[in-house]
Amino acid sequence: MSATARKTAPLPDDIRGMKGGTPIVSLTAYTTPMAKMMDGVCDFALVGDSVGMVLHGMPSTLGVTMEMMIMHGTAVARGLSKTMLVIDMPFGSYEESPQQAFGNAARLMRETGAAAVKLEGGQHMAETIGFLVRRGVPVMAHIGLTPQSINTLGGYKVQGRADQAKALMADATAVAKAGAFAVVLEKIPAKLADAITAQIDIPTIGIGASAGCDGQILVVDDMLGLFTAFKPKFVKRYGSLGEDGEAAIRTYAEEVRARSFPADTHVFSDKAPGN
Template sequence: MSATARKTAPMPDDIRARKGGAPIVSLTAYTTPMAQLMDGVCDFVLVGDSVGMVLHGLPSTLGVTMEMMIMHGRAVARGLKTSMMVVDMPFGSYEESPQQAFRNAARIMSETGAGAVKLEGGVAMAETIAFLVKRGVPVMAHIGLTPQSINTLGGYKVQGRGDAADALMADADAVAQAGAFAVVLEKVPAALADRITEEVPIPTIGIGASANCDGQILVVDDMLGLFTAFKAKFVKRYAHLGDDAKAAVAAYAEEVQARAFPGPEHVFGEAAPEKKE
C-alpha cells in the first residue's frame, strides 16, 4: 500500500517489513505546519536533533536537550495522522547506561507519542538497543557519520572507507541483532552501503549513502533551501525557499518604507451604523 493510500500510521514492524520492498520515504520535521505537509507522504517523520542547528542556531547537535526534543516532538505529533513519528535521543541522554537510556526513551515516548526513538552508535550501543527493545521501546539505529560524535570522528567525514569498512559492517550487524527495526546509514560509501543493505535483515535508511538503500531521509530545511549555512554533497535542493523568503522580506520592507503597505484593503474603516426599524 502506498503512503498516500494509508489510513493509519505505520508501526515499527511495518517499517521493518518493508525490507527489500517499496522504498521508504522520510524527512525531518520540527514544527506542526511542516509535519502537516509531510503527513501521508512520508512513511515516517524524524524529529531530528538537527533542530539544534537548523532552528536554534547551535554550532552542532551536542547542545540539544531532552526538553528541546520533547517540545518539538509534541509540535510534530500535532501535525501527523498517517505517518509514524520517530524522535532522536539527544547527546548525553543514553550513552551512560542502558538504564539511563530507558528512562529517557520512556519519557520521550510518553510525552510526545512517538512511535520509536533513534540513537547513534553501532557495536558500542548494541547492549543498550537490546535493553530498550526488550522493554517495549522500538529503536531505529544510526551508524556511519554520527553527528553527536564529531569531536572523536574528526568532523563531518565520510565513514567506512578502506580498512574501516569491516568495522562499519560489524556495527550494522550488531544493531540488527540487538533488535533495531531499521538503521540510518549516514555518509557511507555507496558500495559499502549496498553491501550493508544486502546483508543486514533490517531496512537501511540512507543519507549520503546509496540509492539502493531501503529508504532515504534528508533534513527538510536543507532540501527546501531554508537552511543554507552549509550544503553537504548528498543534499539535493528541491526548492529555494530561503531565497524566496529573503526577497519577500525585502519587498515588504520597501513597501513599508514607501508607505505603500498597508493599503486600503488591509485596514479597517468605521463600522456601518445600525439601521433603525
C-alpha cells in the first residue's frame, strides 16, 4: 500500500515488512509545520539529533539533550497522523548501560508518542538493542558514519572503505540479529551498502550510501535548501528555500525603510467595514 493511501501510521513491523519492496521514504522533522508537510508522504519521520546543528547552531550533535529531543519530538508528533514517528536518543543517554538506555528510551516514547527510537552503534550496542527490544522498545539502528562519534572517527569521513568493510558488515549483522527493525547506513561506499542490504533481513535506510538500499533519508532542511552552512556530497537540493527566504527578507527591509510597507491594504481604517 502506498504511503499516500495509508489511513493510519505504520508501525515498526510494517517498516520491517517493506524489506525488498517499494523503497521506504523518510525525512527528518523538527517542527509541527514541517511534520504536517511530510505526513502521509513519508513512511516515517525522524526527529534527529541533527536538530542541534540545523536549528540551534551547535557545531555537532554532542550538545543535544533529552529535553531538546522531547520538545522537538512532541512538536513533530502534533503534525503526524499517517507517518510513523521515530526519535533519536541523544549522546550520553544510552551508552552507559542497557538499563540507562531503557529508562531514557521509555521516557522519549512516553513523552513524545514516538513509535520507536534510533541509536548509533553496531556490535558494541547489540546487547543494548536486544535489551530494549525485549522490553517493548522498537529500535532503529545506525551504523557507518555515526555523528555522535566524530571525535573518535576523526571527523565526518566516509566509513567502510578497504579493511573497514568487514567490520561494518559485522555491525549490520549484529544489530539485525539483536532485533533492530531497520538500520541506517550513513556515508559508506555504495557497493558495501548493497552487500549489507543483500546480507541482512531488515531494511537498510541509506544516507550517502546507495540507491540499492531499502529506503532513503535526508535532513529536510538540507534537501529544501534551508540549511546552507555546508552541503554534503550525498545531499540533493530539491528547493532553494534559504535563498528565497533571504531575498524575501531583503525585500521586506527595503520596503519598510522606503515606507512602502505597510500599504493601505495592510492597515485599518477608523470605521469598521460597512459603516
